[in-house]
Amino acid sequence: MSSPVRVRFAPSPTGALHIGGARTALYNWLVARGTGGALVLRIEDTDRERSTDANVAQILDALEWLELDWDEGPISQYERADRHRERLEELLASGAAYRDTATGADVQAFRKENPDRGYRGEPTDEAGAAIRLRVPDEGETVVPDAIRGEIRFQNRLQDDPVIARADGSVLYNFAVAVDDSDMGITDVIRGDDHLSNTPKQLIVLQALGEPAPRYAHLPLLHGPDGKKLSKRHGAASVQELREEGFLPEALRNYLALLGWGSGDDETIMSTPELVERFSIERVGRAAAIFDPQKLRWLNGRYMRELPLDRYEEQLAAHLARNDPEAAEAFAAATPEARAEACGIVQEKAQTVVEIWPLIAFLFTDPVDDDKAWRKVMKPEAAGVLARERETIASVEPFDAETLEAELRAVIESEGLGAGKGLQPIRVAITGTSVSPGIFESLVALGRERSLQRIDRALSRLADAASPVSGDQG
Template sequence: MSDFRVRFAPSPTGEPHVGNIRTAIFDWLLAQRHGGDFIVRVEDTDRARAVDGAVEVIIEALKWLGLEWNEGPDIGGEYAPYKQSERLPLYAKYAERLIASGFAYKCYCSPERLIKVRKERSKQQNTTGYDRRCRNLTGEERNALELELRARGENPVIRFKMPLDGTTTIDDLVRGEVTFENRLVDDFVMLKSDGYPTYHLAHLVDDHEMRITHVLRGEEWLPSVPRHLQLYAALGWKPPQFAHLPIILAPDRSKLSKRHGATSLLEYREMGYLPHTMVNFLTLLGWSLDDKTELFSTDSLIANFSIERVSKAGAIFNTEKLDWMNGHYIREMSTNELADALLNFWQAYPPPEIPSLPSHELALEIVPLVQERMKTLRDAAPLVAFLFKERIEYEPDELIQRRMDVASTHMCLEAAHDGLTNLPAFNAESIEALLRGMVKEIDVKAGQLFGSLRVATTGQRVAPPLFESLEVLGRERSLALIADARDRLDVATAAHK
């Protein structure tokens, strides 16, 4: 194994967003390519936004994608624990060290004062949100404020002392050199009054302690870089290499959000997308090999992925491309693979069209009916709903095809019923030969005969292949449905006389 170490560090504030999952995929691909370690770490210090069960959902999402990790909250590792809420003494130790070395200070300002100051300073140009009131307190002032705060049963926060002049420059793996003016950056809070660290301190301490070599994160964190690099310098640590990834955009080029549709990875699982589709598709949101290749095996992604080919520009989440890609991978599956995938999907998300889980044998018969017509696993159930219905619902006049009347439709149904009754072998090949020969015998067009039979046996004008559908239905069921269609047509005709 190499010294290459990356981490995926989600916050358990809800279901995993596709943007965060893309970061996890990028991390995992790099670790695989470089023979390094992929670590999962839970950043759960924002207690107000934490959601029960979210950690388990994140783990479930990663496992569904097939991403395996070397260390994490569920499997442990050399640098355990892997939940920040279980590492609080570590952050307090480093916060106190920074105070002792003159790089941090305790802040006693009340929330009310901070709101007032922020409001006043927002009207001024080139100022930070906090006025640094507590930065240069005398010892006497500090002691008085400490006693006052303790008397109320409260604790101060700890802020980092940002340099008041000079610049901070990052050589980002995606964006190149970016420079920030230090005076425009707040003296940010590192440790909150409840003893919990902010992201700025916690992730940095953990990345150092866990020997992380490369940090991939969204471009929204780029403005925080001067805070983090100054904090590294104050602690005397070498920072990892950073790569700030492009934002994921909706087709209208606004930031992708729920108003554009699903944003959680597990929503896409429930919609019937395959795990490899999501890995392939999300990898292409910001990365490309040659601007034309779009379909990659997992091994090919590992062999070709590099940060050097990650774009700075925002990446468009194109659902049409996702559908196309998923349909492609569905069509590439073997009959047995797709049958298993459908059964697993229907078991997890029971479709209303299928009252009980079919047998594996029936699933194998269903696959040829639907495979070429599917974009997602969800598409299959409506297409084969007729296999599970006692009675097929349709209006009798739907049986009558273009340029046909009741009499010619009745003739088609009657002829098909008689022919199928006497057919020696009831399979798709024999059924097709019979019905195509019948077209000439009764002098109708193929589309007319097949259309009437399709409605009679499936209730749908657009349905899976007719001959294969009849084979799966079986002779007895097919004949019963055709006879019922003939009778319903007769009843409807009589009612209109």
């Protein structure tokens, strides 16, 4: 029996978790959950200049929101400095690493004169010298990659990389190798941008006498312009995506499909299904472009499937974060009213942010949209609206079916189409021309409030029709 899989997600806390990192996290998580293995969360914070606690908190927050849990950690790489130094000493003792005074500029100069071989330094005892890893002159270092097969690097072409500063603080390529080894990582699943680091890490592992993990280098995610995803071109952070109203389960589904094909034509896949079916070998080799439109479509599918109580939770959470006044108004309503509002809007919203504007009229006084008013509330609308008002006042029972039947009768007798006949009601009760179904909206608003708003609209129409007294003359 093979040993259990151990994977890790190792973000560097130099910024928010963006969609590319989220995908890497998801793939690691899917592998761990799909194999019954463990996911280790490790924070690669050895760069003290750029790592911040706020970023760490933000990354953890993003993972939690995405509902990607981990089994061990978060482990701070920086806090393992003693262990790193310990292993570094071993390499120094064995000669696999050495102190060298050459600077980056020196190495560059060397490469310019010797394009056919990598830089090899001269060991020194001088204080202030950085520590380099001795790369073999002969042979090649082979990266076994689950996605691309074996990738070969000629050793003689590699520079001896600096693995620790003069003060003994270690650098990324060394810390990673030590940590992956200490943590028993069996599969390193990370971005493509690490591919050329891998031989260095492999050589460290070799020098340390440790076995190498398997690797899987994920193709990078690109922005809509085809370039590497970064803040500049649409590299949405997970938090931004949340504020734009996307659901974590939809995002997981979308991200899983971004770069991975199930093999059949399935597009909508629940997370359990993803866990079941995901395999790292089927991840594509080419970079993928993040497409917000497809995410939006997929999100809409999930929004419509959401149980009403969860729908309401999502809305309430969104309002709480972005619109305290609205959150209060929503919370003040009865549970029945909240559920009804969610029910009449569920088919229409693609994202959580789209919900509130459609149902706010049920919880707050409508704000009249002048454009909608001018377009719909023509003088001739007054007549039909007045008749509709009477129907709404008297109809029994006050439900959507009956309202529809009665109001349509009114419209017909006025010789109007449904569009012309119903829009005035919509504008009167919602203040605008876009809302959930008009009959459902009337019911949700209730008879009394509907009548009040229609009366208000009627008097405003009357004012507009009669000459304004006063400064006319």
